[in-house]
Amino acid sequence: MQLDEGKQDYPILIIGGGVAGITAALDLGNLGQRVHLIEIDHWLGGQVSNLDKLYPTDHCAFCPLWTEIKKCREHPYITVHTCTSVKELKEEGILKKVTFVTHPPVIDEEKCVFCGHCVGVCPVEKDLVTLDDQVNSDHAICMTRDHVYPPAYTINEDVCTKCALCEEICPTGAINLRRTDEESTLIVKNVIWATGFGEADLSELNEFGSGTHPDIMTSMEFEEWISETGPNKGSVKKKSNLEVPIEIAFVQCAGARDKRMFPYCSAVCCMHALKQAHWVKKRSPQTKCTIFFTDLRTVGKNYYKYAQQSIVAGHLKLVRGRPGLILPLPEKEGLGIKYENTMTQKAEIRRFDMVVLNGALKPSIRELKPEQRDRLSLDHWGFVKEGGDSISNFACGFSLAPADVMESVIQGSAAAWDVIQKSRPER
Numbered sequence: 001m002q003l004d005e006g007k008q009d010y011p012i013l014i015i016g017g018g019v020a021g022i023t024a025a026l027d028l029g030n031l032g033q034r035v036h037l038i039e040i041d042h043w044l045g046g047q048v049s050n051l052d053k054l055y056p057t058d059h060c061a062f063c064p065l066w067t068e069i070k071k072c073r074e075h076p077y078i079t080v081h082t083c084t085s086v087k088e089l090k091e092e093g094i095l096k097k098v099t100f101v102t103h104p105p106v107i108d109e110e111k112c113v114f115c116g117h118c119v120g121v122c123p124v125e126k127d128l129v130t131l132d133d134q135v136n137s138d139h140a141i142c143m144t145r146d147h148v149y150p151p152a153y154t155i156n157e158d159v160c161t162k163c164a165l166c167e168e169i170c171p172t173g174a175i176n177l178r179r180t181d182e183e184s185t186l187i188v189k190n191v192i193w194a195t196g197f198g199e200a201d202l203s204e205l206n207e208f209g210s211g212t213h214p215d216i217m218t219s220m221e222f223e224e225w226i227s228e229t230g231p232n233k234g235s236v237k238k239k240s241n242l243e244v245p246i247e248i249a250f251v252q253c254a255g256a257r258d259k260r261m262f263p264y265c266s267a268v269c270c271m272h273a274l275k276q277a278h279w280v281k282k283r284s285p286q287t288k289c290t291i292f293f294t295d296l297r298t299v300g301k302n303y304y305k306y307a308q309q310s311i312v313a314g315h316l317k318l319v320r321g322r323p324g325l326i327l328p329l330p331e332k333e334g335l336g337i338k339y340e341n342t343m344t345q346k347a348e349i350r351r352f353d354m355v356v357l358n359g360a361l362k363p364s365i366r367e368l369k370p371e372q373r374d375r376l377s378l379d380h381w382g383f384v385k386e387g388g389d390s391i392s393n394f395a396c397g398f399s400l401a402p403a404d405v406m407e408s409v410i411q412g413s414a415a416a417w418d419v420i421q422k423s424r425p426e427r
Ligand SMILES: Cc1cc2nc3c(=O)[nH]c(=O)nc-3n(C[C@H](O)[C@H](O)[C@H](O)COP(=O)(O)OP(=O)(O)OC[C@H]3O[C@@H](n4cnc5c(N)ncnc54)[C@H](O)[C@@H]3O)c2cc1C
Pocket: 015, 016, 017, 018, 019, 020, 021, 038, 039, 040, 041, 044, 045, 046, 047, 048, 051, 053, 054, 055, 056, 084, 085, 086, 194, 195, 196, 197, 198, 219, 220, 223, 268, 272, 275, 361, 364, 365, 366, 367, 368, 396, 397, 398, 399, 403, 404, 405, 406, 408
C-alpha cells in the first residue's frame, strides 16, 4: 500500500507514541499539518501509561494521558498506527520514504466492546487457579492495560493455544487468530523521533544483586507493583511471599553517574524515589523507607517543595552513600546492604525487606535493525543527536536526553514548532 503519493502536502512522521510524541502530534495536527504517528506497542502513552502517580502533583498518571490519547486518536489530521515498527527509512530528495510493518492485533480494538466473554472461554485462563499461577503467569487474554483508550482485550500469542474458542464466542467478530503483518510505505516531509527510554540490565554490576532475589526490583517494576492499577491494586507487598515489607531501601544512581555503565544522570530518579517512598508510607503506614542517594536532585518548579513534603509526610530516612553490596541473606532473612555513610564516613550494614534500584535508564529505539540504527545520528549512549542528519533532525522527550513528563511535553511542542519552521519552502 502506498499512502499519500503525489500529494504536495506531505505529512510529518512521528516515531514513538509516548507523551513527547503525542504532544508533538497534537500540536502539529492543531496547526493543520497531517501527521502519521507510529507506535510499536498496542497502546499510546509510552512509559507514563505504566506509572502510578505523577510527581510533582501526585495526580493519577493516566487521567491526563487518557484525554490526550483520545484527542490524538480522533484528530482529523492524525493517523495513528499502533503495533507498528519502521522497517526502512531513507531520503528521497528533500523528502523521506518510510516503510513500516503493522502486526495487527488478534483482537481488533475498534470492534472489541470489552464484554470479557473471550476471557471466560479461554482454557489457559481456567488453569490459572493458584496465587503463584496468577502472580507468575502471563495470561493468554488480558486487558491491553487498565485505563487504556480505547479499552480492549489483547491476546498474548506466546501463551495462546490457538483453540479459537474465543473467535467463536466473540459477539462482534473482533477476534481473528489468522491476521498477518501488513507492510506500507509513506512519503513524508520530516521525521520526529520520540522513542523514549527503557531500563538497562543491571546484572553486570554484581554489587546490586539484580536478578538474584524477587524483592530486588527495578524502579519501573516497583512502580507497577505498588500501583493502584497494578497486580496488588495499591497494596504494598513483598514479591517473594506477599507479606507487608517493614523496611524498603531505594538505591539511587544504580548504574547511573557511573563510568562502568552510564556516566550521565538519569534526571528523573531522585524525584520518583521520593514519590514512590511517600506513597508506600501512605498505603502502608508500618513500612519504613530509606533512600540511599549521591546528591538529591530536585530541579524543577515546585520540585524541592515536593521533596520536602515527601520527606516529612513519608518519615523518609535519607542516607548519603552508594551501597557497595546488596546481598540476599540466608534463611530468607531479607536483604543485606553494605555501604559507607559519606556524612559520617562510617561503613555500615543494614537489613531490608525490599530494595528498589533506581537510575539505569537508557534511550531506546525498539526493534530497529542494526543497519537502520547505523544510519541514524545517535550519540555514544543512543540518544538522538538532533540535527545530526536529515533523518534524525528532530527529536523530543527521553530519546533526546533524560527528561520527565513536563520536560518531554515541552520538548514535544518545541519539536513540532521546529519541524514546521524548517519544513517551510525557502523564500
Ligand atoms: C519509575 C519511574 C517513575 C517516573 N515517574 C515520573 C513522574 O512521577 N513524573 C514525571 O514527570 N516523570 C516520571 N518519570 C519519567 C517519565 O516516565 C518520562 O518523562 C516519560 O515517559 C518520557 O516520555 P517519552 O514520550 O519521551 O518516552 P516514553 O514514555 O518512553 O515513550 C516512548 C514511546 O516510543 C515507543 N517506541 C520506542 N521505540 C519505537 C519504535 N522503534 N517504533 C515505534 N515506537 C517506538 C515506545 O513503545 C513508547 O510508547 C518516571 C520514570 C520512571 C522510570
